[in-house]
Amino acid sequence: MSDTGAFVYLVDDDVSVREGVARLVRSAGLMAKRFSSGDGFLAALRPKLPSCWVLDMALLAIGRGLSRLRVYQIAREFDARLEGRLDERLRVARELHDTMLQRFQASLAQMQAARNLFSRRHQATQNLERAITWRPKRLPRDGAQFRDYVVRRRIGGIWKSC
């Protein structure tokens, strides 16, 4: 893919995916813009108001209106920042659940299996070896499926299921 100057917009709430895909797109000679939400993307599509206005005094009434508009814009930016922080916390919590907790759980299960077999020395060694060298190759997909299961049954109110 040559340098076409084409713009690729990327919308993903996971910051690591967003950064990684953006780098990949840029490495292919394209330009990338990143957004963490659909609302952020739509806001970027709307025409932007200039940050500075030069007004005739006769346009004072309009100026007052614009001041109010600016206050409204600042309030919206503040709300968006607050919402972004909340989203980030939820994402971190979800990531902790999907990866760390499940990997820990899997390792613990392997260790427990090894402990249960300690009376049979040879099998215990083999199980411990498996626990040490275990690689969660299938974990990303299993994790996603597990998350779906949990979201549907237990905590749908916290994580939006789409």
Place this chain on the structure above:
Amino acid sequence: MEPPRTRRPDCLVLDVCLPGMSGIDLHRHLVARNHKVPVVFITAHPSDDRARSEAASDWTVAYLIKPFSEDELLDAVNAALKWKARGETNRAKPRRSSHE
């Protein structure tokens, strides 16, 4: 005074599951407002057939399952850019993911 124009995307790489407005909702919103942007959907939910069917549209180029390879993504983006360049005529059917 005319507001400055915002550069429109030539391709949109869109996560299906997003906080607030989902990727599917955003895509519907764009189509309803006649924003003609080819979309590459990405998702970590391979078993969600409903989302897959809802994502299908004339402007959906690919539906990739995470983790996807570099080639899969760049091929899809390349196809989307070609599609955009060709315009609405001679559109091919949406490309299917290799994870199906």
